Amino acid sequence: MATHTAAWIKYKHAPLELGPAETPSPGPGEILVKVRFIAFSPIESKQQKIEVHPLTYPNILGLSFSGVVESVGPDVEKFSKGDNVAVARPHDKSNDPRFGSIQQYALACVDTTSKLPSGEFLESGAKVVLNLATVTAACSHFLGLERPGLDKPKSPRGERILVYGGSSSCGGLAIRYATAAGYEVVTTSSPKNHEYVASLGPAVVIDHTNPPDKVIEDLQAHGPYHRILDTIGVPPVTNIITKYLSGACGGSYNTLIPVFPGTNPIPDNVERRFESYSWIFNNPEHEEFRKWYYDTLVPQGLESGVIVPTPSQRIDGGLANTQHALDLMNRGEVSGHKLVLDPWD
Structure with a gap:
């Protein structure tokens, strides 16, 4: 099976380590995305430091990213190879490293993925899809x-x-x-x-x-x-x-x-x-709200300028510097900016 590079957390509180990950094939309701921008959130540094939510290990952290669809699952009609997308990792996939954002290819669930108007919104999409x-x-x-x-x-x-x-x-x-x-x-x-x-x-x-x-x-x-x-x-x-x-x-x-x-x-x-x-977006009672958010608010909000993402603070050096990004947040050295990283640097 083909492999790609990922930043693994091998055990509780462990520093991130680069290593190979098998590049998966998407199943029903899933797409495989070539990750172009990883957007970091403080919860990820807290997860490493104090384990806010219980995890199984080894794992791959990361809750939001954007990229280009590489392949789609057998029942997926909403997305096609080459689409630009922004992805939020579902809560029920927190213990499946294939869905973590801190790697070069990641799986995404179609229900928590937004199709972006064009590639120019990839960085913005990664920055807003989770926090918005x-x-x-x-x-x-x-x-x-x-x-x-x-x-x-x-x-x-x-x-x-x-x-x-x-x-x-x-x-x-x-x-x-x-x-x-x-x-x-x-x-x-x-x-x-x-x-x-x-x-x-x-x-x-x-x-x-x-x-x-x-x-x-x-x-x-x-x-x-x-x-x-x-x-x-x-x-x-x-x-x-x-x-x-x-x-x-x-x-x-x-x-x-x-x-x-x-x-x-x-x-x-x-x-x-x-x-x-x-978490309310996981509730079937709020299906219309979820669809409006991912299908309308994210893409149209970005394109219209109604939604304005936080300014970027780029982390150079690719996946090798992902631990540095988490350390910056842990030390409280990020203010008024969103840390973003290109895993292919």
Whole structure:
């Protein structure tokens, strides 16, 4: 059988090692993709460091990538050889290394794959396909926001949304998603990333590097908020949001991160909601939502400019430098950018 190069994690917490992997043939509902861009997410570095979700080993990490269809499974009609695609690894394939993105060829499930308008969107597609799924589920399913207009922004709704962490990948995508749906967005950023965040279209950008009491004062000045989405979730941010809400007669908000040690007790009149957001796309009850996301929002959102991916930070050197990418995220050295890598470098 033909082989290709992959970055393997051989055991729990192990550093990545390059080695051969058998190049598989796609089965029903699957396609084989020649990977062109790997997009890294912090969850992958956390998976290596603290094993957020149990894995079997050896395995290949990686949750999102883009590339060109090499071959299709026996029942696949939606995709053809040569199509440009963006892929999110399904949750139920986390223990199947053939679906990991950190390799030169990977299997993809057609249900979590978007066909891109052209090859020029390959890098953008890799960067958004995973995090945008989280944002879409959080905003429209859990927070109840309307879906965005893809040909033109929807009319103003007169409702204000707080997106905490506008320079994060999910934060930036949430700003674009909500503004295109007609909501007025207040967000936060450091001065370093202010210009980029402001370019995404929020009404207000609060400096979250100020002392906590000043940040809370600014949140109060620009509220109240119809909905709140926290895309950062670390203890200092949780403490700020819960203190703000508690002083505003209480309420609930959604966050993308579970509670970390060191977080202050949540006030009795505040509810902090964490969900496994994109898992709803696995539920047959939400089949229309899943199809709209992969078949419409990703390709049309990118082509129209409604969806704006986080700026790239390229990792040179191909698969040999994948451990370096994970280390950068573990050390907190990535801000306002999405790490991407070409496995053929």
